[in-house]
Amino acid sequence: MNDRDGIADLLARRGVSRRALLKYATYLATVMALPPLAARAIAQGLAKARRQSVIWLSFQECTGCTESLTRSFNPTLEDLIFDMISLDYHETLQAVSGAAAEAARLAAMRENRGKYVVVVDGSVATKDGGVYSTNAGKTNLEVLKETAEHALAVISVGTCAAFGGLPHAHPNPTGAVPVSQIITDKPVINISGCPPIAEAMAGTIAYLITFGKLPDLDHLSRPKSIFGDSIHDRCYRRPFYDKGMFAKSFDDEGARKGWCLYEVGCKGPVTYNACATLKWNGGVSFPIQSGHGCLGCSEPDFWDNGGFYRPLSSSTSHPGAVVGGAVVAGIAVGGLGALLARQRRERAVRDLEAKEQERRS
Amino acid sequence: MNSSVDVEAAARNFLARTEEHLVSYLEACVHCGTCAEACHFYAASGNPKHTPAYKLVPIAKAYRRQKFPLAWLGLAPRIGPSDLQEWEELLFDTCTMCGRCTSVCPMGIDIASIVAGARQAFVAAGLGPKDLLAAADSSRDHGSPLGLTAQKLRERMEWLADEHDVPIALDKPRAEILLTISSIEVMKYPESVVAMAKLLNHAGADWTLSSKGYEATNFGYLAGKADVARLMVERIVAAAEAVGAKTVIVPECGHAFGVLRWSAANMLGRALPFAVLHISEYLAQLKRAGRLKLRPLTDSITYHDPCQISRRGGATEDARYLLEGFAEDFREMAPTGVYNWCCGGGGGVQAIGRAADLRHKVFKIKMDQVEQTGAGTMVSSCSNCRLTMDESKEHWKWGGGLASLVELLADHLESGGART
Amino acid sequence: MSLLEFARGPALEIALGAFAFGVAWRLLSLLALPWSRDRSVARPAAPSALAAAAGGFVRRMWPARPFRRSDLWVTLNGHVYHIGLAIVVFGLAQHIQFIKGLFGLQWPNLPTGLVSLVSVITLASLTVALARRVVSPVLRLISTANDYFSWLVTALPVATGLLAQSHLGARYETLLAWHLLSVALLLAWFPYGKLMHAFLVFLTRGETAILYRRRGVQS
Amino acid sequence: MSARVVVDPITRIEGHLRIEAQTDAAGAITGAYSSGTMVRGIEIILRGRDPRDAWAFAQRICGVCTLVHGIASVRAVENALDYRIPPNAQLIRNLMIAAQHVHDHVMHFYHLHALDWVDVVSALKADPAATSQLAQSISAYPKSSPGYFAETQKRLKNFVEAGQLGIFANGFWGNPGFKLPAEANLMAVAHYLEALAWQREVVQIHTIFGGKNPHPNFLVGGAPSPISIDTGGTGGTSATALNMAGLSQIRSVIGRMKEFVEQVYLPDTLAIASFYKDWFARGEGVGNFLTYGDFPEKGMDDPASWLVPAGAILGRDLSTIHPVDLTDPAQVQEFVSHSWYDYAGGKNTGLHPYEGQTNLNYTGPRPPFEQLNVEESYSWLKSPRWKGRVMEVGPLARVLMLYAKGHEPTRELAQYALKKLDLPLTALFSTLGRTAARTLESKIMVDQMSVWLDHLIGNIKSGDLAVHNPAKWDPATWPRTARGVGFMEAPRGALAHWIVIKDGRIDNYQAVVPSTWNAGPRDQNGQPGPYEAALMDRHTLYDPKQPLEIQRTIHSFDPCIACAVHVVDPAGEELMQLRVR
Structure with missing residues (x-):
């Protein structure tokens, strides 16, 4: 094993110049919202590092997060796994199956004890001892605890791993929980999204490797550089929102002219992600640009926020029954009140008449 | 304090007349205070307690107390003898039930009719000017x-x-x-x-x-x-x-x-x-039927609309019709008609001795109004107005003339009328 | 459950329930009381009860000439915040969506900038109304906790709505949650305090107008 | 002596799959058991929700076949509501589905399947010049210079020498099962990397129409992609993604797809296959094939216009196409005899999805465990059957169906490929037959994509901009109860979602997906599922510790286990049943 080989040497041998390295580093600095000077630090960091061991665990997931990562333009997946990280375990990408795959995971844990990074996609089933998701005969719960024990840090990619996601949606049939609920003694970075933007994942992994520390995180442990602003605040359709110009349906004049999608249920105002700035798949577009409102997929419990086509300002409850019941109850109590009032009144009238009688006699 | 004040009797008395409109009026007040400026007592005294809405406080409270859903928890508004005593003067001495506040109330609450009801309750409690x-x-x-x-x-x-x-x-x-x-x-x-x-x-x-x-x-x-x-x-x-x-x-x-x-x-x-x-x-x-033949009146006059006949009686125009073509120098006060300022003695206030001072102050408004018209005589068709004004006129040593519409007409009957 | 989820879901549901219950309770406990029948003979020219009530309702929108000097500004201010509230509640696209969600009704919205401007004016107008209540001896005397609380629950949604619209002071979801919670508070309080005048005004104006018009009083 | 070989996890697939194989003394597989080991319960989660939202939930069944469940879901709702979509929306969906097929098949071939056939380490020994010659002999692809292959080899070499093998660690390198010459291995490794870059562009079609990929957006009643050409104001260029720039980008992406499929994917498939002809003679499985049909020119209600027809082929008999009716309670049924579920009517009954029950009953060993009890229940997958028969779905079924129906381009292409490989038509009924079918299908679809795009542009030219039909968007317009089935051809095969709507909410939702058809366990009659049957068809393990042979055949199906297992009832209570009106 050649521990001394840095990435710069590898790149040089590959024919990649320092200039190209710096160019990539500058891009990364932009993605992670770092000052321009940081680009040099990233380049140096990348140049020095032995490839970071990464163990990628897949639990209750749909592989969308991995698929998204393969769409990363900067750094590309091939750059990532050839030049920056050593992806020592990843069920969807690794060559071997079965015992050999397990062995690779255990070897990486042994050789990089305390230094490897664990990436998790998918939530962790906890109900009934976790039988709802097993791998090599072990529950996800067990594998996560075992693998994370000597990890440097854990990155939860995707809303399932970060916040429970779809399996956690009501009524959460398998007792799915986010990784951060299991791993509490280690830094857990959440890169949410269903799936996350490729560059958000790749960029965060690169940051961790480069600086050897966690990026600035928001209150949900998400990198602020990606999740600092709401989609709404960065949306190119924001001026229409401010003017009150809304698409009323999906194919009306407003929709074709690119007006705000608030009324057709866009969750951009309460969704923190870089979709509107980084955009998707090489900056081609993002949901709002294509014409569908934001689903809010990088936020906890976005599945249970009252429906994707229900405008944010409308109530998520269906109060028909409650209101109907309340009206009936109100009528009953009001009627009773009026009845009592009538009785009180009649009593008072009788009382007055009696007194009158008394006075007259 | 006076232990002979029977609060319960007051409440019972009022309850006996709780009908939909009365309760609506009590519940609808938004405490906007607009009625204050409309009230001649407030206008004369500047005393916030003379705000018509304020005069209803005990009666509204008493009603709320009856219907309050949490009354059994002892949370209902409380009202005691001292409250009633405090309000006795407000309801009797400082309200002529002229309804000027009703005219101005943006909610359309007929305060005058509530006062009438409230007075009965107060009397039942053993209160009221002797x-x-x-x-x-x-x-x-x-x-x-x-x-x-x-x-x-x-x-x-x-x-x-x-x-x-x-x-x-x-x-x-x-x-x-x-x-x-x-x-x-x-x-x-x-x-x-x-x-x-x-x-x-x-x-x-x-x-x-x-x-x-x-x-x-x-x-x-x-x-x-x-x-x-x-x-x-x-x-x-x-x-x-x-x-x-x-x-x-x-x-x-x-x-x-x-x-x-x-x-x-x-x-x-x-x-x-x-x-x-x-x-x-x-x-x-009679006039419409041509059965009233009058000689013209040349003196300058103005007409005071009695509240119960004009503002709350709907006969505003009849008086003016009678004066038309008869009073050659007729001058309207401002405001007049249904918005006329009250004499200050209606609603029995005239009969309350202790209310005289305030009454006189109220008449000052009237005096000023008349003086603004420059008319020599103020004519009214209510002897209660006339009595109130006479007394106040004396109090102020005012020189203006006062007359009755009926007397004025009778004095100007053409002889040889349609007598049968 | 996040604050916003709570606000959009249970809070509004409870508030709407409280609102519906309160309105039904207060209206029925009122309307089911005995109605007095006026046995006096109406003037021959008296309009029908409905026409009288409608006419009276409109008439009391504006003070009669003799009262204008004292009431003009107060009435104007009252109109400003009442109309302002109506514009804000029924003009903003987001509010229309809220109403559509509940009743399925919708109509074209006003430009957001205009609604924001109206909100500011409304808030200013409400502030003037409060200031008057605090300063005027008459109003101070007749005001109760109900008045101040009702003012608060009316002004809060306007203020929080403005904050939410302008993304000022906190994250949008928090601001929106506050706004919705303040709306819930308004709805929940509405029928139990003086805000119920929004319903009662039809009764009181109408009934007094009927009383007066059958007497031939043109007031 | 017989042995139990357990392969768990099966990697380079979507999801969590476990294979247990019983081998005899010679290493031949005598019994195979396929087990899905993860459940989430999406159908339970879907209950009570707005049917218009269902696509987003259903789509998350899988992030690899990232749009298929979205399509099936919106079609199910549209079918239930008799909701017509505009022609443009149909074309947009066709383009998106076809892009998904081509993307998926290429990624499957290079990134999920190739390492079963390609020895990465052997590539280090290749001569770049010879590799270049080889490449140029099979294709006109411009990237085939010796320098290009030398660069790739250098990159690989440095990678291997750095000592961190990452995803290539512990590979079965050097296993005699690998038969490619070093040069072919190097070419394949180069194209592994090439395909990674290529696929990033392909998904941009989804991004333009659906906003992102994975998980592009869909819409009941059409497509959420308003066309902003000639809408006036700011509408022409930047209002929405479907503008001039977007359309021309789609055209250029289709061009690059076509180039890659024709010049790289197809030649590579034929070249690699030519070294593994023995794999055209095993791994057949059941010999029954099922398609639901897809890619309508006009609408789903016009089966004559579908590119892929619907039908069933039984016992390899291409002369008889049996009609398929997804609403017939006797045709599609799911069994749970060997699955961790219970049916109220007994574990051995079959239920049509409209009446589907999903009563969870985990009876497997407590984790951690070594071996499943295959005599009892052993999978979270159910066993779907068509008229009681085990059916294989997927590219092979589709190509056979197109072939049987006489689709000319398919016949030409199949005959061309078989001739190149010097194989009979029956060679398609095999492990590599599946892999080859995927390649052929990609070519057929990529050709069709240009046609659909032309039609879309033609419509726009003639002034038809509609992409969404608002008529039945409002739930108030819906009947009180409705039910429907939405079906499509996913890359992995026939997919259908059954929905029951009541009072504007989802009352029952059932998905029967391709990998459930293929990867399901034995049924009540002991009939093994297609995976199991295929593994039991002439497989001998060279080294039980290197289950290369199992990987090859399982990967030939392109498993998608998250799709296959998607239902669970947490409390085990009986699910609400559909009451047939």
Whole structure:
């Protein structure tokens, strides 16, 4: 094993110049919202590092997060796994199956004890001892605890791993929980999204490797550089929102002219992600640009926020029954009140008449 | 404090009259304070307590207490004897039930009618100005607040007929019209009765007074004594029925008109078997029919709308119709008509001695109004207004003239009218 | 459950329930009381009860001439915040969506900038109303906790709505949650305090107008 | 002596799959058991929700076949509501589905399947010049210079020498099962990297129409992609993604797809396959094939216009196409005899999805465990059957169906490929037959994509901009109850979602997906599922510790286990049943 080989040497041998390295580093600095000077630090960091061991665990997931990562333009997946990280375990990408795959995971844990990074996609089933998701005969719960024990840090990619996601949606049939609920003694970075933007994942992994520390995180442990602003605040359709110009349906004049999608249920105002700035798949577009409102997929419990086509300002409850019941109850109590009032009144009238009688006699 | 204040009796009394509209009025007040400026008492005194809405506080509280859903927890608003005592003056001395506040209320709450109800509750609790209550009792016992018994009436009418050489029909067995009178007129402004007789005779009407029911002024109503109010109404109805009158004419007395024209049927629980007309309305009818021939009046005059006849009675235009083509120098006050400032003595306030000072202050508003018109004489068609004004005029040593509309008309009858 | 989820879901549901219950309770406990029948003979020219009530309702929108000097500014201010509230509640696209969600009704919205401007004016107008209540001896005397609380629950949604619209002071979801919670508070309080005048005004104006018009009073 | 070989996890697939194989003394597989080991319960989660939202939930069944469940879901709702979509929306969906197929098949071939055939380490020994010659002999692809292959080899070499093998660690390198010459291995490794870059562009079609990929957006009643050409104001260029720039980008992406499929994917498949002809003779499985049909020219209600027809082929008999009716309760049924579920009517009954029950009943060993009890229940997958028969779905079924129906381009292409490989038509019924079918299908679809795009542009030219039909968007317009089935051809095969709507909410939702058809366990009659049957068809393990042979055949199906297992009832209570009106 050649521990001394840095990435710069590898790149040089590959024919990649320092200039190209710096160019990539500058891009990364932009993605992670770092000052321009940081680009040099990233380049140096990348140049020095032995490839970071990464163990990628897949639990209750749909592989969308991995698929998204393969769409990363900067750094590309091939750059990532050839030049920056050593992806020592990843069920969807690794060559071997079965015992050999397990062995690779255990070897990486042994050789990089305390230094490897664990990436998790998918939530962790906890109900009934976790039988709802097993791998090599072990529950996800067990594998996560075992693998994370000597990890440097854990990155939860995707809303399932970060916040429970779809399996956690009501009524959460398998007792799915986010990784951060299991791993509490280690830094857990959440890169949410269903799936996350490729560059958000790749960029965060690169940051961790480069600086050897966690990026600035928001209150949900998400990198602020990606999740600092709401989609709404960065949306190119924001001026229409401010003017009150809304698409009323999906194919009306407003929709074709690119007006705000608030009324057709866009969750951009309460969704923190870089979709509107980084955009998707090489900056081609993002949901709002294509014409569908934001689903809010990088936020906890976005599945249970009252429906994707229900405008944010409308109530998520269906109060028909409650209101109907309340009206009936109100009528009953009001009627009773009026009845009592009538009785009180009649009593008072009788009382007055009696007194009158008394006075007259 | 006065332990004889029976709060429960007040509440019961008020409860006996809780109907939809009264409760709506109590519940709807938004405390905007607009009514303050409309009230002549507030305008005269500047005392916030004279705000009409404030005058309703105890009664609203008492009602809320009754219906409060958490009353059993002891959370209901409390109201005690001292509250009632504090408000006695506000409800009796500082409200003429003129309804000017009703006119201005953006919620359309008829404060005046609540005060009328509230007074009854207060009286039931053992409160109320003694002189006002005495006037009511006197009405009950002697047929009139000022002690004008049937016997005294007969003597008085006989004397007036002689004195003024005017036939005054009394106790005719049958008549088309039953004329009623106000004892104020009889005792203080007897010319007024004479004037009415002259006018009726001039028009050739078939009318009579009745010693069974003559007193139109209803102190039972003013003093919050429902039984007396009803009794007074019953007397007139009985008298009218006895003579078979189709019309009952109310003299120049505001509350008398209000009670008899708009409340009596409701007090009795049945429609009245006759029409009720204020004397000014009747005279307007005569004029329209060409049965009133008048000489023009050249003096400058202005007209004071009695609240119960104009603002709450709907007869605003009749007085003006009578003055039209008659009073050659007629000047309107501002405001006038339904928005006229009250004399300050209606609603029985005139009968409350302790309220005199405030009453005089209120009259100052009137004086200023009249002076602004420059008219020499202020004419009214309510003897209660007239009495109030006379007293206040004396208090202020005011030089302006005061007159009765009916007397003015009677004095200008062309001789050789349509007498039959 | 996040604050916003709570606000959009249970809070509004409870508030709407409280609102519906309160309105039904208060209206029925009122309307089921005995109605007095007026046995006096109406003037021949008196309009029908409905026409009288409608006319009276409109008439009381504006003070009669003699009262204008004292009431003009107060009435104007009252109109400003009442109309302002109506514009804000029924003009903003987001609010229309809220109403559509509940009743399925919708109509074209006003430009957001205009609604924001109206909100500011409304808030200013409400502030003037409060200031008057605090300063005027008359109003101070007749005001109760109900008045101040009702003012608060009316002004809060306007203020929080403005904050939410302008993304000022906190994250949008928090601001929106506050706004919705303040709306819930308004709805929940509405029928139990003086805000119920929004319903009662039809009764009181109408009934007084009927009373007056059958007497022939033109007021 | 017989042995139990357990392969768990099966990697380079979507999801969590476990294979247990019983081998005899010679290493031949005598019994195979396929087990899905993860459940989430999406159908339970879907209950009570707005049917218009369902696509987003259903789509998350899988992030690899990232749009298929979205399409099936919106079609199910549209079918239930008799909701017509505009022609443009149909074309947009076709383009998106076809892009998904081509993307998926290429990624499957290079990134999920290739390492079963390609020895990465052997590539280090290749001569770049010879590799270049090889490449140029099979294709006109421009990237085939010796320098290009030398660069790739250098990159690989440095990677291997750095000592961190990452995803290539512990590979079965050097296993005699690998038969490619070093040069072919190097070419394949180069194209592994090439395909990674290529696929990033392909998904941009989804991004333009659906906003992102994975998980592009869909819409009941059409497509959420308003066309902002000639809308005036700012509408022409930047209002929405479907503008001039977007359309021309789609055209250029289709061009690059076509180039890659024709010049790289197809030649590579044929070249690699030519070294593994023995794999055209095993791994057949059941010999029954099922398609639901897809790619309508006009609408789903016009089966004549579908590119892929619907039907069933039984016992390899291409002369008879049996009609398929997804609403017939006797045709599609799911069994749970060997699955961790219970049916109220007994574990051995079959239920049509409209009446589907999903009563969870885990009876497997407590984790951690070594071996499943295959005599009892052993999978979270159910066993779907068509008229009681085990059916294989997927590219092979589709190509056979197109072939049987006489689709000319398919016949030409198949005959071309078979001739190149010097194989009979029956060679398609095999492990590599599946892999080859995927390649052929990609070519057919990529050709069709240009046609659909032309039609879309033609419509726009003629002034038809509609992409969404608002008529039945409002739930108030819906009947009180409705039910429907939405079906499509996913890359992995026939997919259908059954939905029951009541009072504007989802009352029952059932998905029967391709990998459930293929990867399901034995049924009540002991009939093994297609995976199991295929593994039991002439497989001998060279080294039980290197189950290369199992990987090859399992990967030939392109498993998608998250799709296959998607239902669970947490409390085990009986699910609400559909009451047939």
